[in-house]
Amino acid sequence: NQFCDAGIGYRESECGLDSVSPSKILIKGGTVVNAHRQQVADVYIEDGIIAAVQSNFKVGDDVTVIDAMGKYVMPGGIDPHTHLAMEFMGTETIDDFFSGQAAALAGGTTMHIDFIIPVNGSLSAGYEAYVEKAKKSCTDYGFHMAITKWDETVSKEMEVMVKNKGINSFKFFLAYKGSLMISDELLLEGFKKCKSLGALAMVHAENGDAVFEGQKRMIELGITGPEGHALSRPPMIEGEATSRAIRLAGFVNTPLYVVHVMSIDAMEEIARARKSGKRVIGEPVVSGLVLDDSCLWDPDFKIAAKFVMSPPIRGPGHGKALQAALSTGILQLVGTDHCTFNSTQKTLGIDDFRKIPNGVNGLEERMHMVWDSMVVSGQISVTDYVRLTSTECARIFNIYPRKGAILVGSDADIIILNPNSSFEISSSFHHSRSDTNVYEGRRGKGKVEVTIAGGRIVWENDELKVVPGSGKYIKMQPFSYLFDGIDKADAEYLSSLRAPVKRFKTTS
Numbered sequence: 001n002q003f004c005d006a007g008i009g010y011r012e013s014e015c016g017l018d019s020v021s022p023s024k025i026l027i028k029g030g031t032v033v034n035a036h037r038q039q040v041a042d043v044y045i046e047d048g049i050i051a052a053v054q055s056n057f058k059v060g061d062d063v064t065v066i067d068a069m070g071k072y073v074m075p076g077g078i079d080p081h082t083h084l085a086m087e088f089m090g091t092e093t094i095d096d097f098f099s100g101q102a103a104a105l106a107g108g109t110t111m112h113i114d115f116i117i118p119v120n121g122s123l124s125a126g127y128e129a130y131v132e133k134a135k136k137s138c139t140d141y142g143f144h145m146a147i148t149k150w151d152e153t154v155s156k157e158m159e160v161m162v163k164n165k166g167i168n169s170f171k172f173f174l175a176y177k178g179s180l181m182i183s184d185e186l187l188l189e190g191f192k193k194c195k196s197l198g199a200l201a202m203v204h205a206e207n208g209d210a211v212f213e214g215q216k217r218m219i220e221l222g223i224t225g226p227e228g229h230a231l232s233r234p235p236m237i238e239g240e241a242t243s244r245a246i247r248l249a250g251f252v253n254t255p256l257y258v259v260h261v262m263s264i265d266a267m268e269e270i271a272r273a274r275k276s277g278k279r280v281i282g283e284p285v286v287s288g289l290v291l292d293d294s295c296l297w298d299p300d301f302k303i304a305a306k307f308v309m310s311p312p313i314r315g316p317g318h319g320k321a322l323q324a325a326l327s328t329g330i331l332q333l334v335g336t337d338h339c340t341f342n343s344t345q346k347t348l349g350i351d352d353f354r355k356i357p358n359g360v361n362g363l364e365e366r367m368h369m370v371w372d373s374m375v376v377s378g379q380i381s382v383t384d385y386v387r388l389t390s391t392e393c394a395r396i397f398n399i400y401p402r403k404g405a406i407l408v409g410s411d412a413d414i415i416i417l418n419p420n421s422s423f424e425i426s427s428s429f430h431h432s433r434s435d436t437n438v439y440e441g442r443r444g445k446g447k448v449e450v451t452i453a454g455g456r457i458v459w460e461n462d463e464l465k466v467v468p469g470s471g472k473y474i475k476m477q478p479f480s481y482l483f484d485g486i487d488k489a490d491a492e493y494l495s496s497l498r499a500p501v502k503r504f505k506t507t508s
């Protein structure tokens with residue numbers, strides 16, 4: 001099998017298309033957790049769909065029974081932010097739609113939403129290229145689309161993407177000057193178009209001009225190593241862009257989703273906006289929650305470079321503040337920004353931090369890291385955990401309750417987590433193709449012992465059984481709940497503009 005290649009750690013037999021799981025499964029006696037409640041119940045699965053959630057469900061001999069007593073039965077994780085097989089900074093991410101998704105399944109994530117970055121700005125060409133890349137998928141996925149230029153064609157293609165291709169979100173980069181970055185003028189055009197289509201506008205919020213200036217400053221000072229990356233783009237630059245994007249989205253009156261919120265500065269802008277009633281969603285990523293920037297000062301380039309991502313991993317204090325913001329509802333869901341480059345690729349920037357490909361891993365680690373750092377520590381409940389890692393993503397991108405829930409009729413994407421077991425992370429046995437891992441050596445409580453994706457047992461007894469081509473593309477409809485009532489606010493605004501103004505003619 002061409003996909004059972006080196007470095008992913010599957011036995012050949014595990015990759016074959018013949019490794020078909022049973023179509024009838026009963027998960028017995030576990031604590032079934034949804035975002036709205038938890039209960040002890042059995043979950044019965046037939047043909048990829050949840051057919052029953054009830055106590056003492058009786059089945060025949062043809063059903064595979066999994067004992068989940070004392071364990072949590074939860075919706076599979078949904079990662080809102082990944083970059084698989086992405087061409088970026090002169091190279092391509094080492095995890096493609098097979099290895100990245102296999103890693104996801106081993107860590108309890110059963111769906112992800114990947115960013116199509118259209119080469120030359122053509123949305124249709126970008127879409128076709130990603131359809132091709134995703135053919136080897138072994139779990140379900142959706143797409144966001146990046147908008148990197150503006151003209152009539154792009155505007156029309158956005159319409160096609162939403163109406164025909166199942167894309168309901170577009171990302172605008174305020175950073176990466178000279179490549180992906182767009183102007184405020186384009187941002188406004190994009191926001192207007194998103195609003196008219198019922199598509200969610202997403203922003204990478206860093207001021208690209210200021211980053212460019214900060215980078216020049218570091219190079220002039222002779223700081224060329226990975227630490228220069230963090231020093232050149234401090235939190236205030238993220239705060240400024242977050243504030244600007246929020247205000248411009250407010251000006252257009254369209255909902256906004258801020259990706260990879262990495263700093264207190266950005267988080268506080270989101271908190272202020274939400275307090276004033278603005279529809280802003282904030283997505284921190286797991287690296288920003290549990291790591292700090294000390295790693296960028298490591299004297300070993302290979303170690304320091306693996307932590308280079310944008311916005312940068314921040315100083316101590318930011319991660320804890322972002323965790324607190326998640327637990328109090330200021331931020332809504334956790335992603336990974338999984339964008340993996342191996343140590344050879346990172347060496348592109350050995351003499352100049354500006355050339356280190358930006359990105360870190362996380363698809364396999366997110367569910368464990370959030371459980372260990374936030375549930376085990378008592379910061380959030382188990383139902384909150386489900387909301388932050390799965391349900392809220394499904395709601396925002398309009399695929400709930402097909403995804404993000406254990407309800408009759410939902411897709412059978414389920415994990416069984418044993419709170420009394422423990423996990424350990426190492427690049428020597430992870431499932432990503434990368435030779436490094438930013439969570440190297442981490443151990444913690446709680447382990448995903450079973451992953452069921454689309455009704456198939458794909459992870460059990462520390463073994464993956466993944467089938468290339470078995471993952472489905474999940475189309476996402478526009479006008480999620482975030483758009484409810486937007487028209488009323490518009491009408492109110494327009495009527496306030498049309499209030500008669502009494503003027504007196506003055507004669508001289």
Ligand SMILES: NC(=O)NCCC(=O)O
Nearest residue numbers: 204309310337339358359
């Ligand atoms: N975040 C990062 O460093 N790499 C992926 C591209 C992006 O999301 O900005």
Ligand SMILES: [Zn+2]
Nearest residue numbers: 204259260310
């Ligand atoms: Zn980004």
Ligand SMILES: [Zn+2]
Nearest residue numbers: 081083337339
């Ligand atoms: Zn990203």
